[in-house]
Amino acid sequence: MTDTSDTTNGPDEVLGARDDDANPASKDPSEWVTGDEPMTASQRSYLDTLAREAGEEIPADLTKAQASTEIDRLQQKTGRGQS
Template sequence: MSSTTPSENPKSDPVSNAEKNPDNWTTGDEKMTGAQASYLKTLCEEAGQPEKYDNELSKADASKMIDALQEETGRGQ
């Protein structure tokens, strides 16, 4: 019998691998998704920086920008 708890065993913890650094994403260099684009545009507008929105961002770059703007606007807390 193993004494490993679910939080210590990555195979039994489906969330343990849910958040990866965008720089390590396999598809990070692909164009951002429609959902990312929509949310990013909203965040840029809410932050008073609509000029920061770039429709050509990669998935990874969009994710990083979303994280920064969420912190700036107080969203996603």
Template structure:
């Protein structure tokens, strides 16, 4: 019987880079993506808060998404 191939992406390592801090993203300073803008709009409506300005960076948008998801219990 053959053993399944090892998938290093499934290893659980404390130093894993699967969830980098947005402040450490190479492209974190780039403008937020359309998907981020859309999701933020939806979350802001659900949380009954004002949507952010369109000039957020990817990192800023990601942080705001995480905060709103936590606030809303997602």
């Protein structure tokens, strides 16, 4: 059993967002710690699909952040990803 009575955090400390509208997943890609890494295989595959549907060609050497931005843009253009 773990003893949780010895904490160094104050009673008012919280984790996570206090604002109901705040979504940590919506952080600007330019602020991502790993944003400069090459795009993931999933991003590459989805971008390929979106670009074909949009009739566009997208460079294959995008970073994770660039790929995310392009995915958002192409989702708007193609109507994908909308609820």
